[in-house]
Amino acid sequence: xxxxxxxxxxxxxxxxxxxxxxxxxxxxxxxxxxxxxxxxxxxxxxxxxxxxxxxxxxxxxxxxxxxxxxxxxxxxxxxxxxxxxxxxxxxxxxxxxxxxxxxxxxxxxxxxxxxxxxxxxxxxxxxxxxxxxxxxxxxxxxxxxxxxxxxxxxxxxxxxxxxxxxxxxxxxxxxxxxxxxxxxxxxxxxxxxxxxxxxxxxxxxxxxxxxxxxxxxxxxxxxxxx
Numbered sequence: 001x002x003x004x005x006x007x008x009x010x011x012x013x014x015x016x017x018x019x020x021x022x023x024x025x026x027x028x029x030x031x032x033x034x035x036x037x038x039x040x041x042x043x044x045x046x047x048x049x050x051x052x053x054x055x056x057x058x059x060x061x062x063x064x065x066x067x068x069x070x071x072x073x074x075x076x077x078x079x080x081x082x083x084x085x086x087x088x089x090x091x092x093x094x095x096x097x098x099x100x101x102x103x104x105x106x107x108x109x110x111x112x113x114x115x116x117x118x119x120x121x122x123x124x125x126x127x128x129x130x131x132x133x134x135x136x137x138x139x140x141x142x143x144x145x146x147x148x149x150x151x152x153x154x155x156x157x158x159x160x161x162x163x164x165x166x167x168x169x170x171x172x173x174x175x176x177x178x179x180x181x182x183x184x185x186x187x188x189x190x191x192x193x194x195x196x197x198x199x200x201x202x203x204x205x206x207x208x209x210x211x212x213x214x215x216x217x218x219x220x221x222x223x224x225x226x
Contacts, residue, residue, distance in 0.1 A: 001027050001028045001205065001208070004029070004208070005076075006023055007115060008078045008080060009033045009078070009079050010033075013081075014180070015130075019201045019204055020046075022198070022202075022205060023205060031066075031071065032047070032049065033052050033054065035052060049066055055103065057113070060114050064114035064115050065114070073121070074115060076122075076125070076208045077111055077127045079111055079112065082107060083104065086145070100147070101151065104152055105152060105155065115127070116163065124210055127156075129172075130171065130172060130174070131219055133173045136173070160217030168212065171219050172207070172222050173219055178196045178224075194224050194226070195222050
């Protein structure tokens with residue numbers, strides 16, 4: 001991981017912060033991209049690019065180019081940016097489906113599209129997407145979210161085949177992630193069964209590492225103890 005340059009989208013969120021900090025601790029340099037405003041000044045090891053709507057292709061390209069300009073190269077992209085909605089089909093609205101598609105599929109697609117030429121120039125280009133266990137079989141109220149994450153799964157597989165031999169593309173499929181927001185939403189749940197951000201970060205950073213050079217097109221469940 002030493003010296004590698006990573007873009008982490010959704011870098012200011014619960015999982016994004018953990019992944020970024022873990023990668024920095026292993027010697028990587030991080031360009032964090034987020035819809036939220038930047039919180040810290042740029043350094044030689046880290047830059048935050050805030051106020052970015054990654055569902056807009058032009059904004060995604062501008063952010064990626066800013067990261068490459070700052071560090072001079074790009075080795076990996078971790079697409080964490082996304083969103084969740086629980087809504088039944090009968091009582092819901094089409095706009096929720098559109099919003100989930102934009103937040104989960106378009107953010108990953110646009111960032112990957114902008115980054116791929118730079119990743120191909122690296123000797124170890126990597127993309128890691130965030131899918132979902134819940135997209136393998138959608139339950140009631142999970143339709144919009146599950147459909148969008150299923151789209152991330154298919155995007156991962158398609159990119160892996162298109163760029164085989166140049167860039168590896170994989171996805172991790174978490175169950176419920178143990179975050180403050182999820183605990184607040186589900187206060188009666190058994191939190192000990194959920195996957196922690198740290199556990200998920202370990203799998204993500206393995207897929208970014210040189211040790212994962214032979215892994216591409218994989219959808220890897222990270223389900224904790226559920």
